[in-house]
Amino acid sequence: MFNVKISLFARTRELEHIIDRLHDKIIEMTMVFKEAVDIYLKERRSENYRQTSKKIKQIEHDSDKLRREIESRLYEQNLIPDMRGNILQLVENLDRVINLFDEVAHKFYIEQPDIPECYYEQLQTLVQQVSDCAENMAISSRAFFRDLVTLRDYSKKVYLLEHQSDKTSAKLRKAVFDSELELARKIQINTFVEEVADIADLAEDCIDALLIFAIKREI
């Protein structure tokens, strides 16, 4: 009996670490993604970019494994029955954000968009805002498991950063379409900008759901 209890506690501690590791992966992804865009703008599809892109793929792969592990352990160990559905949804949402980072990075690798240098600064600002937004989403989500006050503080930051990224992307897209570039290039760059901005939108959706789960968690 005592051994059973010990092993149950050990399994719970393990799951706690897995949930933490999933959040670590998101934060790692935001940093590597920023690095990848910087490298692309400097070197295009270089060996350096290929390695960074590989790193991104690995993070995506690892977080997929962690997500599956969390989902199966929550059910196998019959943990938090009242919040289990919400936590599964939360984990799925986090995974979607990670996937989108991976997709965008991979798209740079495949399509190699030819972005004029005059847009670099705005694009890097957008990438910075989007990455910060996702990072704050990860911090909020981590706080959901421990500290609901912190969750509220960081979710405010997510909303703010999402709003800023919207503005930056709108400005950038307008500048692209106002330019003398060929229509095909304009459309291609526009698609990239939209997809980068989508990451922040997805993070915001994740926070919306998270705040509702938090209301449920309050006693």
Add this chain to the structure above:
Amino acid sequence: MFTYLFFLSSGLFLGWSLGANDASNIFGTAVGTKMLRFGFAALIASVFIVLGSVISGQNTADTLNTLGGIDTLPAAFSVSLSSALAVVLMLKSGISVSISQAIVGGIVGWNVYTSNKTDTETLANICASWVFCPIISGLIAVGLYLIVKKIMHHSKIHILWQDWIIRLGMILTTALGGYALGANNMANVVGVFVDSCIFTPFKLGRFYTLSGVQVLFLLGSLAACVGVFTYSKKAIKNVGKNVLSFSPVVAWIVILSQSLVLILFSSQKLENFLISLDLPPLPAVPVSSTQAVIGAIVGIGLAKGGKGIKWSLVLKLMSGWVASPLIAFVLSYVTLSFMENVFRQPVVLP
């Protein structure tokens, strides 16, 4: 012995219905929120119902016997049966069921029928306890709610560990609730049979001997255990529909408050202690666990700002105070009359 067991059957039926209905108040929330498995919760509750009944069940029976010392088996059978019928009737009409209140109505019915003087002071104490039971339960629930909320706000415990703590709390509360139910409510089931008890002391190993009355309480509690295992799952399903709107923590606070109130109203020692301090005593009297639960729910609802309280529940609670004893009183009077005039059985010792 056979005649005795036959007459005791109405008490055992009451015991069964106590297990079937009131067990859902003890662990219904824990099972409804899927924090504990039914079999596990039912086992813990049953063991502690038996312990509570045998160890502390007699305190509240003494109060009932002060109200009316029913001294013949046929009378005890009639009072018990009429209370059981009153409970069934109330259940069908959807009014909050209280075996505790029905049995008091039944005993007063016996007093009136046999022209036995009702101890008005005891009756007043009992009636006051019905009103105070949900109020005290509500106050305890509010206190616990505020404390637990503060702790959870500052502790920053991971949700997974919170889950474990709540589960552990629910297991302990199921045990406490089972003990409290046995201690407080078993007198409703077999209390009226105490004066006519024919059981002899029963040796449990070398060191412990159950008195005849304790054997009677043991039988009543076993009937309650049968009720827990055979029927409470259905009652829990009904409770679950209302309960699922709570978080498990709130559900736990509700059960804990209810259990504490039942213990408060079961302890002779506490009653004596309060008297020694010149404080108004909480009499050892059977109270309704259902109404204690409603009191706790309303208390927490008010602490949350008063929104979402089902005032119809409160009305049902208050209607229970009047309807249960009144119906049991009338039925008891009629059943005793039948028992004496049709079946020619003695309903009072000469």
